Amino acid sequence: MASSSWLQRGNNRLQGLLLDISGVLYNSGVSGGQAIDGSVEALARLKKAHFPLRLCTNESQCSIDTLVKKLQRLGFNVQEEDIYSPIKAVKSFLIENSLRPHLLVHPDVLDEFVDIDQSNPNCVVIGDATDAFSYAALNEAFTILMNMKQPKLISLGKGRYYQETDGLKLDVGPFSKVLEYACQIEAEVVGKPSKTFFMAALAGFNINPEHFLMIGDDVVSDVGGAQACGLRGVLVRTGKYRPSDENHPQVQPDAVVNNLAQAVDSILQ
Amino acid sequence: MASSSWLQRGNNRLQGLLLDISGVLYNSGVSGGQAIDGSVEALARLKKAHFPLRLCTNESQCSIDTLVKKLQRLGFNVQEEDIYSPIKAVKSFLIENSLRPHLLVHPDVLDEFVDIDQSNPNCVVIGDATDAFSYAALNEAFTILMNMKQPKLISLGKGRYYQETDGLKLDVGPFSKVLEYACQIEAEVVGKPSKTFFMAALAGFNINPEHFLMIGDDVVSDVGGAQACGLRGVLVRTGKYRPSDENHPQVQPDAVVNNLAQAVDSILQ
Structure with missing residues (x-):
């Protein structure tokens, strides 16, 4: 499980979150997909705590409006302004x-x-x-x-x-x-792992990248991309995660967690 | 136009030919394709002169039998044993x-x-x-x-x-x-530019690769691939040829000719 260093780095306390959508909140699929266990509640808790966050996705197979409706149908408290997409x-x-x-x-x-x-x-x-x-x-x-x-x-x-x-x-x-x-x-x-994209996703928060954490199931695009921009990067063991991702030759996640729920437990502790 | 060095290299006189099919003999297309100007006659002249040759193609979108029939319909004197394909x-x-x-x-x-x-x-x-x-x-x-x-x-x-x-x-x-x-x-x-493939295409000729010439419209797969096996490689200005191929960063053809007919003129001179 994750050490606590990903929550507190020197004086850089965690102040904001970027969350991947597919593989972190839900697995997409023909009939609208399926929420990942615990993710609906985890997002609700973050929202309730007013924790600064943005859903940072590479989703490009449906419109943002369609994506929002799909997530809402699965029970997620998500609005269009929460999402930054390519x-x-x-x-x-x-x-x-x-x-x-x-x-x-x-x-x-x-x-x-x-x-x-x-x-x-x-x-x-x-x-x-x-x-x-x-x-x-x-x-x-x-x-x-x-x-x-x-x-x-x-x-x-x-x-x-x-x-x-x-x-x-x-x-x-x-x-x-x-x-x-x-x-x-x-x-x-245009999209993760481009630096421009990560920086645009952070715009408006008035929080330094060092205080931000990206959580995703893609070790290269999510974790590596975020780390290259100064954010911390945490890998979830859901979605397309494979055990070999934990020994990726180029990217070493700041932490690996079982799922979003476990990460949020630690963050809101 | 080609210098004569590609026909005679020191004591290595040209003794055999590998010819690409698509872009050298014909351009393929929906209604059976179209012979390239002069190529039917050029192949006929090589055959009449009993010049050792094999048609060395990467064609894999139809059976060899179909390919032979297609070429024969366009007027080419081609049999199945002439062809080496992946x-x-x-x-x-x-x-x-x-x-x-x-x-x-x-x-x-x-x-x-x-x-x-x-x-x-x-x-x-x-x-x-x-x-x-x-x-x-x-x-x-x-x-x-x-x-x-x-x-x-x-x-x-x-x-x-x-x-x-x-x-x-x-x-x-x-x-x-x-x-x-x-x-x-x-x-x-498996296919051009693999060395195994070129060597297999030459098998049965009892002629050293140094005495062989490959003629093709692909500067990398045909010309570069052949050269890497010790053959000479000549580029034709037909098929998918583009002027920029003559200044390819990795491959320098032994000669560039306008078409197969021009190459055969020089070879049979």
Whole structure:
């Protein structure tokens, strides 16, 4: 179990939390997914204690509105403003950089981009498109990139896979690799583990990163990404967690806990 | 245009040829594809001169029988024994290593594997599956690999893309990357540019590799792969060739020719 050093680091007392959603709050799945044991109550206790927190997700296979409703149906006390996702981040990024995307994303999130100019695309945005990752769709995105003088690919995360109720599912990362390898380019990642993304998720709290903790089930994107930004990173043994994650060659979590409930017990003690 | 050094290297006179098929003989496409200008006659002249040659392809989206018939319909004088492909190679490899594959290949080549034990798979074989590269099929292969103690992935080539009559198409390489990245493994490549594959393609000729020349439109798999085995490698400006291939950071072709016809003119002079 976790030592207490992750709660108190020198004078840096823990003052805020970033929580991953999939694999920490719930496991997604065909019929809306399933809450992870104890997570509904754990989030409720944090909210009751007014503990500063944000849900920091790489979710890009549904709109934020849909995600909020899905979590609420499972019993979570969650509002839209609690969530920071790559969809919010990439929209700002596209506008700031005058980019017109070709979208290779899940059909359910296309609506989020209706106010973005998509004519004559000068970049490709790839999200967790699941079944929309057809050969034809990947080939179309590839061809568009190859016709650009400087192919620009923006990836909503680089996760390898996630846990659904009926098994492991390929995340956006592997499909980003299709286009990276085919075009010999490197995608710009909007979402965890990008530093910009973590920093944007913390904005508005007026708390230093050193006082923040990220809890997630992805040892690289959640734990390693947060640590690289000065936050502490705690790995949960839920979601896509595998025992080998505790001996990851690059990332050493500040603590490993059985689940969110156990982490929250320690935090609110 | 090519200097003559690629025909005569010291005392090593050119004595045999390996020819790529797609992009050198023809461009594949929906209605059987299209012969590249001059290639039907060039191959006929080589055959008439009894010049030792083999068609060395990474083609894995149809059976060898289908490929032969397709080429014959386009006018090429080609028999099955002229062709060396990764399908032949991988079958020997599977049998020699007691491997039982889960096949992620084009439906049209499944028949080639009917005599191979596919029960309780201990490896995944990935070929150029084109439209069969669905999210579901990739996820299935991924799950099978993740359930193996030592995941083993065998890829029929690592090409990035090829030219069809209606545009560039993603090859097997990018989809191999999906599974490599998701499982954090490296695929074993059967096909160009693997040394084993080139050497097997030369078997039976009784000619040293130094006397052989590979002609292809893939600067890495064809030209670089052949050169790494001691052959000379010539790049054609047909198929998926792009001008930037002539300044490839790793591979410098022994010569660049406009097309197969031009190369054969020089060879038979």
